[in-house]
Structures are given as C-alpha cells and as structure tokens.
Amino acid sequence: MFIQCLILWLKRGIKRLLGANSVVNNWISSSRIPLRRLCQADSEWETNEALRTYHLGDKNGAKVTIQTSTHAFHVDLRKLSECSEYFRALSQSSMRETSESHIHLDHMSSSIFHNLLEFCFNHDFNVPQEELGAHIQVGSYLLAEAFVSRCLLALAHELSPSNCLSYLSLAQEIFCLELKNTVFTYLSQNLLELHHVIRCLRDEEREEVINLRTKGELCLCSLRKENLTSWNDPETERARNIFTMKFPEDSEDWHSVTELPFRADKWCFTVVVLYNYLYVIGGYRQRKKRGWEFTKASFRYNPFSNSWVATSPLIKHRRHFSAVACEGFIYAFGGWYLDSLVTPDSSTALYTAVERYDPWEDTWRFVSPLPLTDFQFTLSLSHDVPLTTSLGECIYVLGSIQRTGEKLLLQYNTKQDSWSELLPTLTRADVYLPTLYFLGAADKLLVIGGNNSSNVVTSFHVKSKKWGKIQHTERVSYAGQGILVGDQLLMSSIDHDTVVRLDLSTLTIRRLPALLVPMRYEAIFYLYF
Numbered sequence: 001m002f003i004q005c006l007i008l009w010l011k012r013g014i015k016r017l018l019g020a021n022s023v024v025n026n027w028i029s030s031s032r033i034p035l036r037r038l039c040q041a042d043s044e045w046e047t048n049e050a051l052r053t054y055h056l057g058d059k060n061g062a063k064v065t066i067q068t069s070t071h072a073f074h075v076d077l078r079k080l081s082e083c084s085e086y087f088r089a090l091s092q093s094s095m096r097e098t099s100e101s102h103i104h105l106d107h108m109s110s111s112i113f114h115n116l117l118e119f120c121f122n123h124d125f126n127v128p129q130e131e132l133g134a135h136i137q138v139g140s141y142l143l144a145e146a147f148v149s150r151c152l153l154a155l156a157h158e159l160s161p162s163n164c165l166s167y168l169s170l171a172q173e174i175f176c177l178e179l180k181n182t183v184f185t186y187l188s189q190n191l192l193e194l195h196h197v198i199r200c201l202r203d204e205e206r207e208e209v210i211n212l213r214t215k216g217e218l219c220l221c222s223l224r225k226e227n228l229t230s231w232n233d234p235e236t237e238r239a240r241n242i243f244t245m246k247f248p249e250d251s252e253d254w255h256s257v258t259e260l261p262f263r264a265d266k267w268c269f270t271v272v273v274l275y276n277y278l279y280v281i282g283g284y285r286q287r288k289k290r291g292w293e294f295t296k297a298s299f300r301y302n303p304f305s306n307s308w309v310a311t312s313p314l315i316k317h318r319r320h321f322s323a324v325a326c327e328g329f330i331y332a333f334g335g336w337y338l339d340s341l342v343t344p345d346s347s348t349a350l351y352t353a354v355e356r357y358d359p360w361e362d363t364w365r366f367v368s369p370l371p372l373t374d375f376q377f378t379l380s381l382s383h384d385v386p387l388t389t390s391l392g393e394c395i396y397v398l399g400s401i402q403r404t405g406e407k408l409l410l411q412y413n414t415k416q417d418s419w420s421e422l423l424p425t426l427t428r429a430d431v432y433l434p435t436l437y438f439l440g441a442a443d444k445l446l447v448i449g450g451n452n453s454s455n456v457v458t459s460f461h462v463k464s465k466k467w468g469k470i471q472h473t474e475r476v477s478y479a480g481q482g483i484l485v486g487d488q489l490l491m492s493s494i495d496h497d498t499v500v501r502l503d504l505s506t507l508t509i510r511r512l513p514a515l516l517v518p519m520r521y522e523a524i525f526y527l528y529f
Helices: 001-016 021-031 079-081 085-091 110-122 130-139 145-156 166-171 177-190 203-214 234-239
Strands: 065-066 073-077 102-104 216-224 241-246 255-259 267-274 279-290 293-300 307-311 322-326 329-333 352-356 364-367 387-391 394-403 409-414 418-426 436-441 447-451 456-463 469-473 478-485 486-494 496-504 508-511 521-528
Touching: 073 079, 073 110, 079 085, 079 110, 079 216, 110 130, 130 145, 130 166, 130 177, 145 177, 166 177, 177 203, 216 279, 241 293, 267 322, 267 329, 267 521, 279 329, 322 387, 322 394, 329 394, 387 436, 394 436, 418 456, 436 478, 436 486
Parallel strands: 065 102, 478 521
Antiparallel strands: 065 073, 216 241, 216 521, 241 255, 267 279, 279 293, 293 307, 322 329, 329 352, 352 364, 387 394, 394 409, 409 418, 436 447, 447 456, 456 469, 478 486, 486 496, 496 508
16 A cells, blocks of 8 residues: 555656646647636635635544645545545555645645535535536546546536547546546447547547447337338328337337438338448438429438438439448448339349448449349348348348249458359259248358248358258248347248247247337347437
C-alpha cells in the first residue's frame, strides 16, 4: 500500500511540475468551451469557510486540510477515502502530508474539487455541461470512480457530432478508459449517422466501434416483406408493424416496436441486417396521375435510436429478389421487374444484374452479373429468388441445372468480383428436391427444401466440396426469409401460421407464440436493442 501511495504521490508531483492543468486547458480551448472561470465569483462557498468544511460528526475521524488552487477545504479523510482510491492510499500511508493533516493539491481547481466533495458528502451532483471534461479529468486523477461514472452518465446525453472527437482526444490524453468507452458507445449507436466522424478514427478504433453494435438486448424480429391486402382490410394497418420478441424466444409474446416509415397498402421488400441496422429494400405502391405505380424505395432502421432514414434505392425495380450482407456491403441478386404484385408467368424474366450497396457512401453500383447459361431459378412467391447466403468473403447462390434438375451452387468472390461453380451437384439420384426453402451458412452451407412426402435437410462443405448427409423431416411449408443461428433455424411456417424453430441436431420443430397478424410472407431476423 505504501508503494501504491508513493506512486500516486510521485504522479501528483510530476503533474504539478509539468502543469497538470495544461491538458484540461488545451482540451477546453480545442472544444470551443467558453473561457470563463470554472466557478462563479459570487459562490457562497468561496467566502464561507463553514461551507468548505466536510465532517461527519465523528470525533475520532481523521480531519485534514486540503489546499487547492485558491481555497482550502477541511475534510473527513475517512469518508473521502470511501470515494477516492487516491485518498484511501494516502490515508493508509505514513507520509508527512497525512501525519501533518495538510494535503497540497495546489494545481487542482477549487471549484471542481468543491463539486467533487458535494457529490461525495451530500450526494449533490451539479456540474455544468461545458465543464464535464475538466471534472472527469480531476475525478480520474483522484481515482474517484463513482464521481467519474456520474460525470460520464451526464456526458452520454451531451455528446454530439461536434464535440465527440474532442472528448475522445481527452480520454487518450488522460488515459481514461471509461471516457473512451462512453464516446465509443455514442459513436457505435450512431455509426452510419456519424460516418464523417467515424472516418477520423484509426482502423482498430473503427472496428471496436462497429463491434459495439452487437451489444445490447437481443430480440427476434418479424416484418411482413410483401403485402397484398388493401386499406379496406384492417389487417393492412397491423401488417405495417415490426414485431419483436426478447431472446430467448419462449420468454414472452410478440409486441410492436416500430412501423414501416411510409404509408401504402401494397409493398414488396427484402430485408438485410448490416452493422445491426435493418435495411428494408424494394418498393411500394403510390398513386400517380395515370393510376397506381410502384416506387423504388429503401429505408434504414436504427434499433438503438428507434429511428428510420431513407437510403438510396436499388438501380433496378426488383420484386422477390435476394439480398445479403458480406464484408461490409449489401448485395442484391435476381428477382423480377416490380410493376405489380401479380403472379409471375412463363414470360417473367429474372434479373441477372447484381448490385452492391456501400453503406458509408449510400450508393449502389453494378458488379459481375449472375452467370445464367444452362442455369435456372424456379420463380416462387414463397421465397426470394435466388436463395442466397454469405460465408466469409464469398456469397453463395443455389439454383437448378435446366436440363437435368440437378442442384448447383454458385460462388461469388467479393474480393475478385468473379463467379465460379461449386461441384459436385446435388442430383435427383441423391434426393428429389423440387422445392427449395432456405439457404444459410454457419461453418457449412445449409440447404432446406421439400417434396410431396417430406422436407429435406442437407449441407455442403465448401472446403472439402462435398455434400453432407441427406436427412428427412416433417413436411412444413416455409415462406419468406429465415435466420440461422447455430444449429437453430427460425422461419415463418404457413402450416403453423407463425414462426417455428427447427432444431437441426434433432430435426424437431417447436412453434413460437402466434404473431399479432396472420402469417403471410415474413422476414425473420435478429436485432440488438
């Protein structure tokens, strides 16, 4: 303990010699904080010594006088030691300052020290917003954890795009990890809204801020991807809600967390989660001069602020297309022209153009198109076309060879912007799989489809390029977008009229509580709130 106290004392002495206030003064200047005294000239405590005396009535308690920049305070050292590790170490030492009951902190602002004592002894926190940085610096120096935490709590509500980098600089100068974490949390919760600020961070800092977006309360979410009802149907209004359920999913029922950010009775969207933002990409019907027309639209939802913003729409008008996040971008594949919500027929053509979205620039651009030669995708209103997933830096697309009906995986390398086939195919001799429901990825690619008698679960190992065991399970008609988490698949089931959980290790199905709207064509995904 003596060594700890000696280190603290040496640290204080060095700061006194070098001018400890310089860090705070420089920070105040760079932050454009008004250059006014940190205390009011007519503050009563400055002229009344009794208001600078902090005793607890313990006659046996050690009383010390602490001299700060302009004023001396008479303090119960035992109580102060409970609030500050600095003074705790000092009280347990045999240093001259302790034995003489006189501690010199001449470099420390009297008004800041007064505010710290008010907090420690009277539980009164009264720190002006523009002085939070200076108070955090003093609290960190004195190792007053509770006081620093209270300052940071106030700061969390005052951070803004104009001051957050100044506070981050202060955190680095005074080696205050708690202040850095507070700023990083603010940046993380507003990651893409503050993209111009995020660019100023170092690569490792940016990565840390991004990773913080996966901290919070994990919730399962459901959103209706496509709606065909009209305003005359009460279901339409309810279908505009995004419903959530806390994790684990058997803890409560669904409840609405937000509504879609547009007014329309008919829409068609694909859903992607990137950096814990929800992207809703597609279009909705609007009345025009010559009748009704589908307008391209994209929106981004931030669960931390419960707010929506419009983002750049796709280049192509797409319906029932697939979209997937990979390596910090969103890729859009397939689908067909979105001009109405009628059932596709033999003349309906699938888009081969592939688009990539940059969330930092809010722009779409074309990349290498789907290589459709002898390769086809069965048009479906039950799922997006083609089924797509990502693993590492590659994206995988599942379809059929037109002549033979074999199932073939295509691999798109996002770094090389190139396509390749993954052989062998899954032949009809392996399994009859006329219907495809889901393609997902964990350590391997998961394929779920079905035929007239059962559903089929199989996998493809990318490294060994081998198909896994063919397994049959209960026949269920899945629809929409599902989510694979570990060995659990969550997806909407038309047969059960709600979301079901398929345990891939046991191939058992568990029904989740019913949604607040009938099951139509839902996207199931996770978000942190």
